Amino acid sequence: MISKSQxxxxxxxxxxxxxxxxxxxxxEGPKIIKDLLKxxxxxxxxxxxxxxxxxxxxxxxxxxxxxxxxILVSQIKLQKISALKTANxxxxxxxxxxxxxxxxxGLQLALDGVRDPGxxxxxxxxxxxxxxxxxxxxxxxxxxYNSKVVQATMGSIARVTISYVDLEAHFQHTDLPIxxxxxxxxxxYEETLPEEAILVMGNEANGISxxxxxxxxxxxxxxxxRKKDTAESLNVATxxxxxxxxxxxxxx
Amino acid sequence: MISKSQxxxxxxxxxxxxxxxxxxxxxEGPKIIKDLLKxxxxxxxxxxxxxxxxxxxxxxxxxxxxxxxxILVSQIKLQKISALKTANxxxxxxxxxxxxxxxxxGLQLALDGVRDPGxxxxxxxxxxxxxxxxxxxxxxxxxxYNSKVVQATMGSIARVTISYVDLEAHFQHTDLPIxxxxxxxxxxYEETLPEEAILVMGNEANGISxxxxxxxxxxxxxxxxRKKDTAESLNVATxxxxxxxxxxxxxx
Numbered sequence: 001m002i003s004k005s006q007x008x009x010x011x012x013x014x015x016x017x018x019x020x021x022x023x024x025x026x027x028e029g030p031k032i033i034k035d036l037l038k039x040x041x042x043x044x045x046x047x048x049x050x051x052x053x054x055x056x057x058x059x060x061x062x063x064x065x066x067x068x069x070x071i072l073v074s075q076i077k078l079q080k081i082s083a084l085k086t087a088n089x090x091x092x093x094x095x096x097x098x099x100x101x102x103x104x105x106g107l108q109l110a111l112d113g114v115r116d117p118g119x120x121x122x123x124x125x126x127x128x129x130x131x132x133x134x135x136x137x138x139x140x141x142x143x144x145y146n147s148k149v150v151q152a153t154m155g156s157i158a159r160v161t162i163s164y165v166d167l168e169a170h171f172q173h174t175d176l177p178i179x180x181x182x183x184x185x186x187x188x189y190e191e192t193l194p195e196e197a198i199l200v201m202g203n204e205a206n207g208i209s210x211x212x213x214x215x216x217x218x219x220x221x222x223x224x225x226r227k228k229d230t231a232e233s234l235n236v237a238t239x240x241x242x243x244x245x246x247x248x249x250x251x252x
Numbered sequence: 253m254i255s256k257s258q259x260x261x262x263x264x265x266x267x268x269x270x271x272x273x274x275x276x277x278x279x280e281g282p283k284i285i286k287d288l289l290k291x292x293x294x295x296x297x298x299x300x301x302x303x304x305x306x307x308x309x310x311x312x313x314x315x316x317x318x319x320x321x322x323i324l325v326s327q328i329k330l331q332k333i334s335a336l337k338t339a340n341x342x343x344x345x346x347x348x349x350x351x352x353x354x355x356x357x358g359l360q361l362a363l364d365g366v367r368d369p370g371x372x373x374x375x376x377x378x379x380x381x382x383x384x385x386x387x388x389x390x391x392x393x394x395x396x397y398n399s400k401v402v403q404a405t406m407g408s409i410a411r412v413t414i415s416y417v418d419l420e421a422h423f424q425h426t427d428l429p430i431x432x433x434x435x436x437x438x439x440x441y442e443e444t445l446p447e448e449a450i451l452v453m454g455n456e457a458n459g460i461s462x463x464x465x466x467x468x469x470x471x472x473x474x475x476x477x478r479k480k481d482t483a484e485s486l487n488v489a490t491x492x493x494x495x496x497x498x499x500x501x502x503x504x
Contacts, residue, residue, distance in 0.1 A: 016355075122487055129486055131477035159478070189501040223502055225383035226411070232494070234381055235374055241490035242497045248477055249441040 002047060002073050002081070010081040014176035016143045019083040021094050027144035028156045029088035035155030036046030036094055044092060049075045057139055077184065083147040083173040092186055096145060100161050104175060105196055106133030107247055110167055113203040114141045114236055121152020122237035135162045136170060136198075138209075167200075171215040172217060181209060183233070188246045193220075195250065204236050254299060254325050254333070258309040262345060263437030268395045275348050276385035277397035277455050287407030287408055288346055296345040301327045319465045346399060356427060358385030359499055362419055363466065365455040365457075366488060373404020374489035380408035382496040387414045388422060388450075390461070423467040426450060430468045433495055434462060435485070438504040440498045445472075447502065449497055452457050 012018040013026050022045055037043065048070060053147050071232055074135055079087040102108070109132050126139055127135050142149060144162050153160075179193070180200040200216065202208035208216075222234065222242050234242075264270040265278050276296055279285055284345040289295065300322060325333065331339040354360070361384050366372055379387050386442070394401060396414050400416050405412075423430055452468065454460035460468075474494050486494075 020344050041363065069268075122490060126488065126490060128478060129474075129476055154484075175433075188497075222381075223500070224381055226380060235377060235489075238374060238378060238490055238493035239287065241486070245440075245494045245497070248475070 001217055002037070002071060002077055004202070005076075006045070007081055010091070013093070014083050014147060015144065019096065019143065019145050021165055022092050024148055025096055025150065026083065026091060026093055028091045028147070029151070029210060030090050032150065032153075032155045032177060033092045034159075035158040036092070039158035041158065042095040043045075044095055046070045046090070046092045047073045047078060047081065048090045049073060049078050050089050061249075066088065080167055082171065084151070091109055100134075101165060102134050102136060102163055102170065107135055107196060107244075108132065108134045108198045109174065109240065109244070110136040110138075110198055110200045111141045112138045112167055112169070113206065114201065116204060116236075117146050118152050119143050119147035119235065119237040120144060120146075121149045121154075121157075123240050124149070124153040124162070125156040125159050126237070126241050127160045129214050132160065132244065135160055136167070137162065137163055137164045138167045167209070168215065171198070171212060174237060177218065179218045179220055179222050180212075180216045181218045181239060182221060185221035187223045188220050188243065189223065190216075191220055192219045193247045193250055197247065199240075201236055204233055208230050254291055254323055254329055257387065258297070258486075259329075259333055262343070265345070266335050266399060267278045267374070271348065271395065271397050276345050277348055277402065278335065278343060278399055280334060280336055280343050281344045281403070282405045284402065284405075284410075285342055287410040291410035293410065294347040294348060297345055298322045298342070298344045299325050300342045301329060301330050301332065302341050303324055311380055312324065320476060332366055333468050351415060354386050355363065356389060358377050359448060359496075360384065360386045360388055360428065360450045361492065361496070362388040362390075362422070362450055362452045362463070363393045364390045364451065364460045365417055365458065366457060368396050368488075369400035370404050371487065371489040372396060372398075373401045373406075373409075375441070375492050376401070376405040376412050376414070377408040377410045378489070378493050378496055380405075382411065382500050384496065387412055388419065390403065390415045390419045391416055399412065412427070419461070420463050420467065423450070423464060429470065430474055431470045432464075432468045433491055434471045434473060437473035439475045440472050441475065443470075443472055445499045446504055447499070449499065451492075452500065453488055453492055453495075 010026060013024055019025050027036055078091060081091060109127055124135065144157065150157055176196055176198045177194060178198045178200060200208060222239060258287060262278060265276055271277050279288055295416060301436060330343060361379055376387065396409065404407055428448055428450045429446060430450045454458060
């Protein structure tokens with residue numbers, strides 16, 4: 001049985017302010033829930049329309065003592081608390097992990113004002129693939145615990161360290177070289193990119209904030225191979241994929 | 253004024269079978285409509301909630317004699333015929349362009365069973381950016397004139413040549429080397445990729461069709477930089493971006 005107050009709590013977590021207030025977020029589907037548990041995130045509550053043995057998706061030992069608190073609900077109730085058009089068989093509430101200090105080494109990705117949840121989700125998946133040490137987001141970037149973001153990461157959100165900070169202050173206190181992707185930079189094919197750096201991506205419409213430009217050492221660009229009447233820009237997530245691959249190819 | 257039969261025709265075009273029957277498709281928003289007109293596509297009808305002079309988005313001379321047939325409608329009527337949650341100020345019906353023969357040179361991209369409209373739209377945008385000669389889709393790839401695909405291309409659909417064919421037959425009759433992206437191929441960072449080739453991408457869940465494997469010369473892979481507990485795959489559109497960039501970097 002799921003109580004009225006539980007339903008109210010879970011649906012309230014679709015809003016950023018309620019996630020901030022409670023320190024909780026929602027993940028849906030056995031695959032993502034399993035990945036989050038494996039990464040050591042603290043489970044708050046778990047709702048399922050199938051028993052674990054029946055579903056086979058999560059073994060009870062993977063729940064490390066939590067399975068007693070697992071609540072069986074009907075698929076109709078699950079749809080009621082789900083943020084998805086069609087609910088999965090499982091929904092979990094997790095505690096948002098504690099903030100981690102940003103290290104001063106490795107390859108970091110900084111996002112300045114990326115608003116689209118699907119793009120942020122895809123970018124988190126790319127950070128996971130390319131072993132990005134830390135994903136640093138400006139305060140006006142979409143919240144990574146937004147349910148659309150969580151689902152689009154396909155579980156990668158469990159493995160990527162993400163912080164929301166004042167980018168200007170962060171850039172002022174780093175020793176890493178800072179690169180930005182723009183339309184009029186140096187071709188990535190002619191530049192040898194370092195293994196340790198911060199790569200900054202602005203949003204597609206406005207680029208990066210003016211207060212950051214003086215803090216950036218190097219402008220780079222993905223060359224366009226159709227000179228006339230071409231696409232004006234690439235989607236920010238696909239551009240991140242191409243650039244992270246370029247940063248990694250030299251160290252591989 | 254928009255007639256009942258016009259409303260019926262336009263909403264019917266949300267289905268693939270009706271697009272095939274009529275040879276028509278819908279594009280929404282002045283930006284995409286302008287790009288399609290510029291690329292020489294034949295306009296069937298145009299509906300707008302603002303006059304051209306008022307909107308400033310399309311100048312009347314860009315409509316080359318068609319402006320007489322432009323129909324002014326209310327925003328409410330536009331919402332009624334729109335496939336978007338929130339309609340733009342303009343909706344156009346275009347004739348699907350005639351099939352073009354697939355040339356035997358350049359860089360071609362072949363998609364085998366890509367089903368997600370957003371992914372196909374992003375891939376078309378990438379083909380535009382990287383100057384892909386021809387995008388070749390298997391018959392079970394989502395239709396590129398699906399409204400979600402058209403919108404996701406951001407106008408690039410006007411500039412990319414796309415064909416739906418039997419991939420097996422096409423691969424049997426080409427002289428181009430055929431590359432496929434898989435999990436266990438040669439690292440793209442260690443391989444010198446040719447300027448002229450066919451790159452094949454399967455769908456994320458099932459890879460490529462078994463009948464194609466014997467026709468492929470080379471398997472390539474995007475290396476994964478987090479060896480443990482990592483993302484199992486990249487989104488197909490981001491993988492296409494990274495791979496097209498790799499094919500182009502050697503010729504740049």
